[in-house]
Amino acid sequence: MVTKKKVEQKIEQKQESNKLDFSVIEKKWQEAWEKSRVFEVSEDLKRKKFYVLEMFPYPSGAGIHMGHAFNYTIGDIFARFKRMNGFNVLYPMGYDSLGLPAENAAIKNKTHPEDYTHKSIANFIKQQKTLGLSYDWSRQINTANPEYYKWDQWIFLKMFEKGLVYEKEASVNWCSSCKTIISNEQAQGGKCERCGTKIEIRQMKQLFLRITDYADRLLEGHKKLNWPEKTIAMQKNWIGKSYGTEIKFGINGEYWNVFTTRPDTLFGVTFMVVSAQHPKLDKLVTKEQRKEVDKFLKKLKSVSEKELESLEKEGVFTGSYAINPVTGDKVPVYAGNFVVADYAGGMVMAVPAHDQRDFEFAKKYKIKIKQVIEPLYESTDGFDAFHKTEPKIDKEVVVAIIKNPKNLKYLCLKWKKNSWKTFVSGGIEKDEDVLTAARREIEEETGYTDLKFIKTLPGKVHTRIYHNLKKENREAHMSSIYFELNSDKRKEISKEENELHEILWLTDNDVEKLGIDEDIKLIWAQFKQETAYTGEGYVTNSPGFNGLNNEEAKKKITDWLISKKLGRKVVNYKLKDWSVARQRYWGTPIPLVHCDKCGLVPVPEKDLPVKLPEKVKFGEGNPLLTNKEWLDVKCPKCGGKAHREANTMDTFVNSSWYFLRYCDSHNTKEIFDKKKVKYWMPIDLYIGGAEHACMHLIYCRFYTMFLHDLGLIDFDEPAPRLFHQGMINGYDGQRMSKSKGNGVEPLETMKKYGVDTTRFYLMSEASPDKGFNWNDSGIQGSLRIINKVLTILDNLKFGRDSKELEVKLNNSIKSITEQIENLDYRKSTIELRELFDLIAQQKEISKESFVSAIKLLAPFCPHIAEEIWQKIGMNKSGKDFISLASWPKYDEKKLKLQEDSLSIEEKMIGYVKSITDKFPDKKNVYLYVMPFELGKIKAERISKAIGKMVDIWAVNNKAKFDPNNRASKARPGMPGVYLE
């Protein structure tokens, strides 16, 4: 066991042996960069721009953690790389400083949020500067600055103007701990994202941004994005577009709109379920059922406090009946705990025969189940699709294997029209896989041998039958397996018999016809009873629509409903409008005024910014309500009595457009100069955590689209390329935290090992998108290579390059260039290690090559690179930084060691001779070579050279003479050899 003490001892010892005092050179170069304003940029139309951005941090009092260091190093390397490649690189930093946590922390520390924020930011900047990050600090922004949030308000007013802001009474997510409303995005899983408190649903008048107007564009825009697939999938899921039909159901003389994606099952509706949280639930409850319903609601409340998820589907009859618009049937209306109140009307039509959840509910409450879809037994997908795409395979025997949950299996083979045969009805033998069993059974039953396996194809049709079985039965599956008979046997089967096809699922009739044993009947029966059939099929029991394919039926039934004005086609989204108001102090004030006469009135643009009043009381409720002076204003419209909107904006507003402000961060006249934004935007590489997939990354796209529509910008996607960095955990694989004691402080680490070592280590442990577990002994490997580079410097002798070094260097330039471009930094650190290992072994090296090698190192270890750069005399003026030097180029011709000019034939002769020499008594030589080599080699020439009989075969020649299977040893350039 290595104790912590031992490790620390080791570290101290190693530190003593450091070649340089890192902190001295770090400071030296950081100051030099700042003094010379190396990283400050301005628009230059002649140069290509590149915009690298990390998601700006929320400046907490705790300062930066290792995750920040990781994130920023990834961006910094890219920025430095692009800069050296001649790009005009915009790489800014700023602070997302408004928000609940600052307010809470300030209250806790008994300071004003503003002081808290200022201190935190100052601390952040100091820490970030020690990391050696190449930010253009002159463009820094801070969202808590009125100069910034003025433009939040300005955009808000524009949205108000365009009708994207509205107020409505709505059920909202209320966090009783933060004492504020929070958005759906922040209330995922029914818990407050910030504090984990369970969300309450309350009815309140609320301000919303109409983000749903952009739902389609947000989906459409995904096509343009080079984003992780997962993130796109998450957003799609979040936006949740679904097409369906809204159907009017009459209940107690009133129409209720119900959304469904399955209008084809309308005839199968046997009950309705309304959400237990539905605001209009009371209207449905009859006197007789009142008690029952109340009891149910009460129970729900007590249960939900404990465990909201994994609840069983429960409900209670309300006493009311709905009229099915197509059948005129009266069906009971239940209140249920599984229906979401504010999605699509809060009521569902239940079709127990074809929806699993409805099915379970119906079973529980003994409600009628009416089947209206007859499953498709004929194949539609798997098998046919297979034949359509691969029509060449036409002579196989087709076998379907049904493996049931009890691990019994059945083979059914169909080769003549309507002649089915069951082969197997026993269990699979021990140590025998399905395929072997299938082969064995077929051989036994048919007498055909030499079946050649072609392919296994999972049949969608088959699996569909089983996919609704309960989880414990999930092993059940079915597949089609194809065997081809060998050619002799194939002849025995007549042409007609060769046309084998269509075996996919067994209908009741099939089961009868086949005389299949009891077991499978049992499974079939079980299936029919215990699950709803949710697949495709033909419509039955639906007068007027019977016999239609269910997809057609969807259209026809919807059309019919439309014609009778009982329904309409609708598109539904899971995405809801963005509730933007927060009952808290530390946010952007909403520039609206409530006037008794005029209602909601926007603050005129000239009066912006509406600044946060300094004097407020923190405690219960919204602090802004405690400053009367600020609250009371005259109505901008009529001059009458009015008061300010006391809510502040959600903090996500601030981060929805900040990347645009960086382009022109000190503009006091307008939100930004269009020309400047046109030059810099969009963000060429955006780096940040995957946890923002459904919040910030949707909001900022929405804002960008809106500003595009205003005509301010000419693009509508802010960040075409997005990268998520991985998580850095403690050595134990757990999230770093003080309480667990597994945390590693970035500043401490950098003090111990040096900034460049830390950066190098962070990049060398894992690919940036994967993250890793921190490992104290691992960072010493990085220290080793840094020290090695410095040792090289000490013993440096310029001269000529060795061939080997030349090749390695050119390869390194090529691969590191590509790797950085792909953010595959880990591989680059390996390449750098190999390169400097080799340089260390050289007696001398050309200055040119050494310069290139140091340049390759520069993005990763900028301080050391600058120091070496200067020491070898490349920075005489003190301003010729390696940070601004040009990236090395490789020579295509020098990527490989020059091959000796021997032909393949000559090489082979040498190789074969070396073998034959050992076995002088063997007379015949058989060589097995790649097919493409065949033309380049002549048997006679080799024969002459080695003085033996030589036979050459292509390695894939079936007729070749090869008793020892030496052909399998053959490789390109090196033949397989058999001696006789």
Place this chain on the structure above:
RNA sequence: GCGAGGGUACCGAAGCGGUCAAACGGGAGAGACUCAAAAUCUCUUGGCUUAUGCCUUCAUAGGUUCGAAUCCUAUCUCUCGCACCA
């Protein structure tokens, strides 16, 4: 349930049809230097054994191929997102 990505030597982690017993790092072992340690450098790190050799390995089982860690199929298993969405 739906979706995404994995399982490689003692550990982390590359490789994604032939040049693979498998890069690189950590760890371990041996040696050089040293009075001694640390650092540094060299070597070893699947087995047989010292050979331009054989055998066994890249979750498991089959298959395709002259040739599979890499392709196909099935099975097992892990991690991570999202979920009563009608």
